[in-house]
Amino acid sequence: MKYEPVIGLEVHVELNTKSKMFCRCSADYFGKQPNTHTCPVCLGLPGALPFTNKEAIKKCLQIGLALNCKVVDLSRFERKIYFYPDLPKGYQISQYRWPLCVEGWLEVEDKDGKVSKIKINRVHQEEDTGKLSHIGGVTLIDYNRSTVPLVEIVTEPDFTDPSQVKDYAKKLQQIFRYLGVSSADMERGDMRLEANVSVRPAGQKELPNYRVELKNINSFRFMTAAIEYEIKRQIEALEKGEKLTQETRGWNEAKRDTYLQRSKEEAHDYRYFPEPDISELRVKSDELRIKEEIVELPNRKAKRFVADYGISRQNAQVLVDSKELAGYFEEAIKLGREKQLKPQEIANYIVNQKIKLASKDQVLRAVEDLAGKRVGILEDEVKIEKIVAEVIFENPNSVEDYQKGKLNALQALIGGVMRKTQGKVNVEKVRRILESKLQN
């Protein structure tokens, strides 16, 4: 029998607000002394009251809207109850029944370039937990990260191939960076991926009655490898007649396989409970304003580059990798226009030669270099004439010699032009221009 994978993805992204989600402690915890960014709220001390960060809500809405979601009329926070030392309150403030944004989508591309729309179930706001280190039989806890704003983005189980998952995750990362809501660094844990993987007989419409959650995977590459491994493992199990069940598995990079972390019997029972200490959110009226403020996102920018500049889709995708690179590319186009450089040439040059564009200087140099390289193939008389004029002005002796009849003095002048243009100019054309100029 032929099987097809059914994959859903949950992405957590930590927002880069100045203060935490529900208290005024600094959210900039990375590399700081442990437990120096805490207060009664984020330590879960009795009687402390959470106070919602406006900027975090705005950034959550920006993410939702960038992913084509609707903002709901009414949103509430809830307590997700579980006991683990990373959460001093005994619950995480999250959203379950009343997420801020719902029903979005994002276009992804698989390894063969086929584009599909992935439905996004929800984008909700929650808080991060403390950081645990397991050392020598004890666990050390740092609550600096406790209550740092976290946004969770959950897709429908619409992925059918690991390459789509990778593209989706990369696109999300790009969008976070374009929006400026997070540095979305995977290694630092700003962005975390969890995949739900199951398989079903090809053509079957119903979802499988189990799913395997792949957790704690901190790179796009490992995520792809883990999903590929898991699909293979599940198909083999089904072919052997085994029954698959709900479980959580991790990825072992050394062994390149997944391992059981938690089975169904131990599955969490979170008993979500409306958070009575936080006012509800009615932010639908902000939707339009926030939508208008959102910068041009990579997908749309790439399409515009193709339409406006006539560059290839592949080049466009490379050039919109970051907002900064895309900006410098457009600057290069402007500068290049004065030198008769076409956008396609600039795009090819930057992409093929892997030219670094990270400052105005580099943009200028790239354009100059490219224009220099082009003189030989460029039919730019005006420019060559200008250089010829410079050479004539700078070499009065050769000019005098030539006009006295020493014809090989012309060779010296031609050489001067060749040097100035790094030899990228048609010699015959230079000779013709020189001769006509020197006759006047």
Place this chain on the structure above:
Amino acid sequence: MKLTADQVKKVAKLANLPLSDEEIEKYSGQLSKILDYIDQLNSADTSEVEPTFNVTGLSNVLREDKVGESLPQEEALQNASQVKDGFFVTKGVFEE
């Protein structure tokens, strides 16, 4: 409504409480009584009543994203039974 020993065990596990068999027996009786007591609420007709999630009735109470003061490390750690190098210490828990 009588809670079974298994239900009590599950609740205890979710609340991270280690209970002896004796305690399970004792609490199943007590918890059952509490549930019966709470159950009286079911006699009220609430079909026309919206659930109350928040008694203030306020919405959009938000604060500006400004950093305020945090507790000094010693103060944050002062109630911990065990500390090490600025960390809270708890008996080992492992994700795996």
